[in-house]
Amino acid sequence: MELFGIEAWVVNAQHIKMVPGRKTDVKDAEWIASLMRHGLLKRSFIPNRPQRELRELLRYRKSMIDERSRELNRMQKVLEGANIKLASVASDILGVSSRKMIEGIIEGQSTPEELAQHAKGRMKAKKDELAKALDGLVGPHQQMMLSEQLKHLDYLDEQIKRLDHAVARQMNMAEELIQLLDTIPGVGRRTAEHLLGEVGLDMSRFPDAAHLASWVGMAPGNNESAGKRKSGRTRKGNKHLRSALVEAGRAATRTKDTFLSAMYHRIAARRGKNRAALAVGHRILVIFYHIVTNREPYKELGANYHDQRRKQSVVNRTVKRLEAMGYKVTIEETSQAA
Structure with a gap:
């Protein structure tokens, strides 16, 4: 945008804070101007x-x-x-x-x-x-x-x-996208409208789904020091969109034989219901990005998709649990499993 005939940028304060430099009032203004001249600042997304x-x-x-x-x-x-x-x-x-x-x-x-x-x-x-x-x-x-x-x-x-x-x-022009988003388990018309209204229809401003998740504040944190992982809490972001995604994640858990429902129950057993709902909401956001980008409906993977991808790990873990309980286990693959 322009202010008194001069182009003005709105940038992320958190991003500037991470760039080293002196932080007095005058020096800070000079430093920010220098960062902008050298192309070290990124514009914040301001919708029309x-x-x-x-x-x-x-x-x-x-x-x-x-x-x-x-x-x-x-x-x-x-x-x-x-x-x-x-x-x-x-x-x-x-x-x-x-x-x-x-x-x-x-x-x-x-x-x-x-x-x-x-x-x-x-x-x-x-x-x-x-x-x-x-x-x-x-x-x-x-x-x-x-x-x-x-x-x-x-x-x-x-x-x-x-x-x-x-x-x-x-949102009359986005009716086709709303119908495509409605195919996601847990996402109804109102949630689809909310997602499109908050993010927009142009996904080119986000290089990939991970950048979109980071902008919304749904990406897991990365806090590691001396080889130890500390709290991975999510960053602050769009609270309205985050609330809608978590609500959609909880709704997806009530669907039967779906990938998102199985994902929720798998994570909830280890990390608790709130983190599981947040994780499912993050996955719905990733699905949203690809649907809007590719203009294709959601493809259901099934409740056993995760187990099929990590089939051998599931078998080994189950065998170890049974052996720990005092059983002798012999594995034989059936023709149906093959």
């Missing part, structure tokens, strides 16, 4: 105006979705305070049946059996459980709180729907 506006829209929608989740938790707290255990029977307390029951509570239908009659579909088979769960102590205060919270949730639903339409209009 349409992408900045799209980012603002996407982040605002995410905040509204988060606010809806918080309001739903507040409603759940009011129900629990009235000794109504609706969540123990219904998986969604704002489903068709559950909403009718909550509206009945607000209107004063205090008989549990009467409220349970609002059950629809598969919930009809749980009327006896619902009657027990809805047997609580509801007063005017709880009715007023539930009424206001239900109105707030309806307002948030309408607002999120309007934001969805606004995002769809701005």
